[in-house]
Amino acid sequence: MRHSALLLIFGLSSVLGAVDPAMPDKHRALFQEHCVNCHGPKTQKGKFRVDDLPMSISNVETAERWQKVLNAMNSGDMPPEDETQPTSAAKADFLDDLANVMVAARRTLGDQKGLITMRRLNRREYRNTLRELLGVEINVAELPPDGGSGAFDTVGSNLFMSANQIEQYQALGREALEEAFAWQTSASVTKKLHYEGETTTPKVRDFVKYQIDARDRAQKWAKAVEEAAAEPENREIVAKIREEVKNSESRFRREWARIPGAPNPRAFGFDKKGENDADLANDSLGAAWxxxxxxxxxxxxxxxxxxxxxxxxxxxxxxxxxxxxxxxxxxxxxxxxxxxxxxxxxxxxxxxxxxxxxxxxxxxxxxxxxxxxxxxxxxxxxxxxxxxxxxxxxxxxxxxxxxxxxxxxxxxxxxxxxxxxxxxxxxxxxxxxxxxxxxxxxxPNATKPVPPGFAALQLPLDDKSPAPEAAELRAALQRFAAEAFRGTAPPTDYVDRLMRLYDVRRKAGDKP
Structure with a gap:
């Protein structure tokens, strides 16, 4: 059951008897003149088209599309600068009407005329639901914010759900299931690691020995460089180098290769793997700390x-x-x-x-x-x-x-x-x-109560057990869904969809 279709799906109710907010027909001309060429039946830049965008906003999906139009035109991104622009008056009129229509749409989509609004769970509720059902804590920060009407986070008009948000909830539901399966299948596992503090001591002693030895080798190398620099025939190049490095001794030693007779620091055990070996020798001279x-x-x-x-x-x-x-x-x-x-x-x-x-x-x-x-x-x-x-x-x-x-x-x-x-x-x-x-x-947490969601499944949770029979799986999904819906039995077609999804995932290679 590790990859089965155990997802929490939250629906939206339709608005009954309401007059849907709509953009005035006069604005179709603006779309036709400035938008359809790039966002019409032949070309859909950004995978977005406006020729089939309903003027009436009757659902969240349509509202979301109009919101994208509003955002793009408000920001000046659309129409693009290199395209013909609508007049300032026409654009202002369009944006003014659209802004008012979006306010009305938000109100209408949330207003159920006295009925309880079917809404998405807010962050707090979704986190608590997953914890109570599956026994795990999930970070819900990626979900949309819940505010919008004073200090309350459960107002239906603020908690409608778009297609993108459904995907966010589903992704977190899958993450919660994976986390919960991991906890349940390892409930009885014990592990222990012991570390003795004195493990550090030999490392420090060895490093002290290394520092002393490296300092001695670096001193011998530096002395050899000084001796080569003191040769009369090197007077001119040495003077030039010292002027370049402003008499910095460490920088002077970095130029050892330009001084005839100066030894390679690698001959003294300093190999910086492709970089200037003198840097390692200079560092060893100081024997820091x-x-x-x-x-x-x-x-x-x-x-x-x-x-x-x-x-x-x-x-x-x-x-x-x-x-x-x-x-x-x-x-x-x-x-x-x-x-x-x-x-x-x-x-x-x-x-x-x-x-x-x-x-x-x-x-x-x-x-x-x-x-x-x-x-x-x-x-x-x-x-x-x-x-x-x-x-x-x-x-x-x-x-x-x-x-x-x-x-x-x-x-x-x-x-x-x-x-x-x-x-x-x-x-x-x-x-x-x-x-x-x-x-x-x-x-080990094997003695802890099994979370209600898993208790309802009544199926083996390990990958080694055989796949459940169809009837057994269907009954498990019904019990799980009823637990997720707080005692309400799921519709038959809902369980049918879960069964089909399970079959698809099994054929794709997922384990039972």
Whole structure:
């Protein structure tokens, strides 16, 4: 049933006994003279034609077409600048009549003469209906806005439905069904991931060794370049280069290839893969944040956990700013518990005792912030509920992170705090928060009540079960539709259409 025709379809009632608003016949001449050549029976630019557009507006589809005409002419897009234009008086008269007719049409299409207006569900109602029926939360922000009559969002005249809007509702209905099937078929699945904080420590130690070695190699290369530059026969080219680079030593070394006898930085192990290898050597000369990295490795508890510092290098090189965990892509949707065991070091000031938790440290957002009261002797364990849906499909929204609050909110703020700390202690921001371990566990929901929509189906939900017989399927669709329509039995022809749609999708290759 994963791809069957379980869609919520909402209809519109017709207006009975009302006089339909209509454009005066005099405006047909404007259409004929300025519009039909490009939007008529032979040519339909933009897939839009006006020769068959009724002057009387009796339904939403016609109203939507006239609204497009109004928008195009109001904006000046139609007729195009290179076509013959109607006189200003004729255009003003046309737009004035059309604007008044559209106001009347909106009122008439919503006015049911004392009867309850058959209207689309608004965003709030549709979201709540999907949640109650299928047990899932769907983002309904793509649906049209609900306002228009004061503060009320259930006024029928504001909630008529166009063909495009029907497609939006159907798309969200399908999304809700896919989400709900994913939840139901994985209800009993358990998963658990455990990460030890000290996993970071060997990486920092290895990077410290690399920085020291790279600095030594860069110094030898720079000395060799200086020696080549000092040769008498290179005096003229060296003077020219120094003038060009305004005596910047790093920029001077970038021009090593123009200095006869200067060695290639690649011979010293610096290969920037197609770029100027001197850039890598120059960077290694500075050994950026080496003192801070060495300080990290000398902290007392690095062999049983990880300290949370600031950003010092690109995270692909080294990351001591945050701990990031990727939830495996084969883990299903569901409710999860994220646990972290953390502590604040002795003497940590109150403002440095807050831990942020979020999704994707570099581009995402913080979901929760916790005050850390645990000590190094007695760390505290925090449990965080987390829901993963079918929307969490990419690396960016499956990567969970922990970092100290305010340690790197923006590059500007982070750089400022680093500079202040270096001025204060010669090393960098003090390490105040420590993480022992992190766990991510999926909580099975097999004991939760089955949502009414699925309970009504009474069919196996997995792809391995055989396709239901026609009678069994028809009964399931009838029960589901009755549940969706709040106890009202669906018309026979409605269920017939669902059965035909199911057959079409099965013939197209969809699973039962």
């Amino acid at each position: 080496l003192k801070y990295h060495e300080h990290y490795t000398q902290m007392p508890d690095v062999d049983r956990g990880a300290y949370l510092g600031v950003q010092t290098r690109h995270p692909a090189e080294l990351n001591v700013n945050y701990i990031e965990l990727l939830v495996p892509f084969d883990w299903p949707v569901g409710d999860y518990i994220v646990r972290v065991r953390a502590a604040a070091v002795k003497g940590a000031p109150p403002e440095r005792r807050f831990l942020d938790f979020g999704i994707h440290a570099r581009t995402g957002k913080v979901l929760n912030t916790f005050e850390i009261s645990g000590t190094m002797e007695h760390p505290q364990t925090i449990e965080i509920p987390l829901t993963l849906t079918r929307g969490h499909l990419t690396h960016e929204n499956r990567s969970l992170f922990f970092r100290e609050k305010g340690s790197w909110d923006t590059n500007e703020e982070g750089n400022r705090k680093r500079a202040e700390a270096v001025k204060r202690n010669g090393i960098g921001p003090e390490l105040m928060l420590w993480v022992d371990w992190i766990e991510v566990e999926r909580v």
